[in-house]
Amino acid sequence: MEKILNRYSAFLFLLALLLNVVYFFWLDPFEYHEALGISTTQDIAYNFYKYNSVKVNLHRVGRLGNEIHKRQDFVDCKDIEPEKYGRPTKFRNVLDTIGYPALLGLLWKITDSLRYRDIQIFQILIFSFLMFLIYQIGFLIFKSKKLAFLFGLGQVLFLPAYYLNVQTNRDIWAYYGLFILFYLIARCYYFSPRFKIITIFFGSFFVAICQWMRPTVFLSLICITLFCLVWLFFYRKNVKIFFKCLAILWMGNLCFFWIPFAAYNKIAYDKFFVSNKGNLLMIGLGEFSNKWGLSCSDSSVASY
Numbered sequence: 001m002e003k004i005l006n007r008y009s010a011f012l013f014l015l016a017l018l019l020n021v022v023y024f025f026w027l028d029p030f031e032y033h034e035a036l037g038i039s040t041t042q043d044i045a046y047n048f049y050k051y052n053s054v055k056v057n058l059h060r061v062g063r064l065g066n067e068i069h070k071r072q073d074f075v076d077c078k079d080i081e082p083e084k085y086g087r088p089t090k091f092r093n094v095l096d097t098i099g100y101p102a103l104l105g106l107l108w109k110i111t112d113s114l115r116y117r118d119i120q121i122f123q124i125l126i127f128s129f130l131m132f133l134i135y136q137i138g139f140l141i142f143k144s145k146k147l148a149f150l151f152g153l154g155q156v157l158f159l160p161a162y163y164l165n166v167q168t169n170r171d172i173w174a175y176y177g178l179f180i181l182f183y184l185i186a187r188c189y190y191f192s193p194r195f196k197i198i199t200i201f202f203g204s205f206f207v208a209i210c211q212w213m214r215p216t217v218f219l220s221l222i223c224i225t226l227f228c229l230v231w232l233f234f235y236r237k238n239v240k241i242f243f244k245c246l247a248i249l250w251m252g253n254l255c256f257f258w259i260p261f262a263a264y265n266k267i268a269y270d271k272f273f274v275s276n277k278g279n280l281l282m283i284g285l286g287e288f289s290n291k292w293g294l295s296c297s298d299s300s301v302a303s304y
Helices: 009-026 035-051 058-064 099-113 117-142 144-155 160-165 172-189 197-213 217-235 241-269 279-285 299-301
Strands: none
Touching: 009 117, 009 144, 009 160, 035 058, 035 099, 058 172, 099 217, 117 144, 117 160, 117 172, 117 197, 144 217, 160 241, 172 217, 172 279, 197 217, 217 241, 279 299
């Protein structure tokens, strides 16, 4: 097993860190493509920071949502003095989970800054350290330091990921979760005695955290599970460790995501399972003239 820290993986880490920093300062810090979405995020984050609550204050969200053309840090927004609107009163709509704003609120508890840079820096660090793992995946597959380096370089030079990573946006967390799953399955395939069950446990925990940020990570878990089962049916290699890995991943997903998720839904909406079913269909209808007044945006569907 190749050491995770060497000159190749260190170079990938430093290059990813450099590109993240370049994108961080290059992008307009007040540019954001979904003002309404970020207004809800920062309101929940503030409420978690101040009141340990994941509810929203609808009046404050409406005021924050008026900043349509630019994004502002919560601490710099005008006319939204935190205590002016009182305590949060209502759970957010079902368009998304509360993981991302809760994480932002937790970071604000640590830094007391009420600025987006906290989570932006956090994402930059996660992305950069992930390069050590990606290098390891490449070495597992190719058994060559140089080919593992080229494999990692292909990820490092995928520039659109940086544009997403340095924004206050939860979508990049699906990227993190996918590579954690990829790493665990690669370790199962190229099994060695050094591969510990505790590694799978922490991997399942991190995947569940990513799922709280972006629930579509769960689809990756389903696809990888089906692939592994089909592969095991035909080749039957390392069957024991594969089944252990899949069992821990699913048990971890159940314990760290689905049980808390269902409990939150029951408290917030009096149902164990809720979702925004039909949301993309209605957004798609908004691409064309329609009698319902829908347009191609999440906010129009939420209003409808």
